[in-house]
Amino acid sequence: MLKFVIRRLTFSIPVLLGILIVTFTLARAIPGDPCLAVLGERATPEICETFFRRNGLDQPAPIQLLIYMRNFAQGDLGDSMRFHRPVMELLVERLPTTVELGAFALLFAISVGVPLGVLSAYRHKSALDVGTMIGANIGVSMPVFWLGLMLAYLFAVLLKDTPFALPPSGRLTPGANPEPFYIVAGWIAEGAEPPGLLRFISRINTLNAVLTLNGELLVDALRHLILPAVAVGTIPLAIIARMSRSSVLEVLNQDYVRTARAKGLREREVVGKHALKNAMLPVITVIGLNFGLVISGAVLTETIFSLTGVGRTLVDSITSRDYTLVQGFTVVIAAGFVLINMVVDILYGYLDPRIRFN
């Protein structure tokens, strides 16, 4: 197993290097003078020369790439041109929104998709099966941003004065300013600068609410999360439902399932212990593959639900040509994507020994 993990880790390194090189090249391919873009009217030739020297832009491109890699390894992604703050700081501030949204979207997709798929396979060709498959087909065909808008209209306008009404924007009710858990717990005095990791965790509202045992905050955060999470999770849900269905269908026809039945095992044990265990392997792969969809969905959904996450910041920065931010965020998202895929692969190897030894 260790050998497999090491092999998989070494396989990710060239891809990570490739990502750095590609984003580096993409950033350099952007037309226009970076000095002019950052300093605007103040950019005289002398000032620009200093600017270039300070940012290492007077060095040959390969040296620049090495500097860029060194900085990246040290967690330095440069300063945002628009916010005049380190990109890393912005990331700590805004990534939690996206992580929370993505996690709940995936949770929704898995907790609904897998049971639906399994039941459809088990009741093959029943009304439930046909309905699920029609629903799944429609689900994968819907534009995420459109679904988000329609959900917002349904729950914030049509159901306005009913108990089902849900807020169409923001992460918390305006005015709510929850205390971070590290202050409630007295770990860090108010006003002191907490480490990035603590700030990161405290900005995941639901997690912060649980850590501070604040039920009201938890309900508020969840109510704001439902619509965007459903919007982001619908396409993955449809894909996961289809995959679990076809995977369970295939397993149910296997000899060992028939043997299990012939042995007189209860149906619950046949399906739960024998069939599902093997059927879930491809489902795990599909779940891993869906992280990309979740990130793409988050970019669009954050724009609709006014969530200041990584996606929305990225799109806004593109229009305002904040290249360092775009470059930094893209690298981090892509690197995260690679890491998640690696974890999924390792998990897969752990669950299925055939992969490990191949």
Add this chain to the structure above:
Amino acid sequence: MAATRPAALQPESAYRSPNLWLEALRNLRHSPSALLGMIIIGALVIIAIAAPIFATHDPLKTMIGVPGETGRLPSKPPCIPILGCEEPQHILGLDLNARDLYSRVIYGTRTSLSVGVITISLSIIAGTTLGLIAGYVGGAVDNAIMRLMDVVLAFPALLLAISIVTILGPGLTNALLGITITFIPQYARLSRASVLSIKEQEFVVAEQALGANPLRIMLAHILPNAITPIIVQGTLGVGTAILDAAALSFLGLGAQPPTPEWGQILSESRNYLFTSPHLVFFPGIAIMITVLGFNLLGDGMRDALDPRLNRN
């Protein structure tokens, strides 16, 4: 397909039973999802070609000051005849610039269909070429091409497309190019896998022994055997490409106003969701139906073209 093949070419393709394609076609006819998909796509193609006939108005013309028009803007309660309103001239009402929404949605079919088909065709051509070369040549070339594909796949597709469009500048052509690049690795991987499995077979080795040109071997022998999964993947890909293009337009990076493009129409009207939901509803439905058509056909084709599934 086999029926139209000139007789002289028959011996060369004799390894592929001509019945396979016929059988696939028959399977396709019996698959309800493929049939429905074909009907939807067929209807959309007709609408796209004959858009001027289906549209009731010029999609770019504002109806302000036009005789017989109220010039009603959606800030007032929308009047949608299809929902039982008594104002007959606009089927889906007017958009924010007082243009006929129905005609804009109809013309949008042209943009979305062509974007979907062009993107996928370009990425199939590029991806298949790369995959064929990587698989056939092997060694360092294979490694270089496939590692590059790994890197492209490491980016979430929409994010990569956004980054590319940022550099090239917003616009439909650049969006199309950006999406194309994100799709290339799929086809490269598929065709490479097919090449690897076919390359060692006797008929290819025999051809090599006869001294045939590698290009000829690739195009005449390997490609036809590798094409089936690519076609299936391509059909499913058209739907995804249409969704991506709409998303880019929605973010303001794809089609620019006043081009009638569904994502762009949605983007224009999304701030009016709470007062004029119809402006958002119909373009989205159009996108959904189109993507659904390609997905259904792709699913049906996968089942029909995969002989392993013909157990019954």
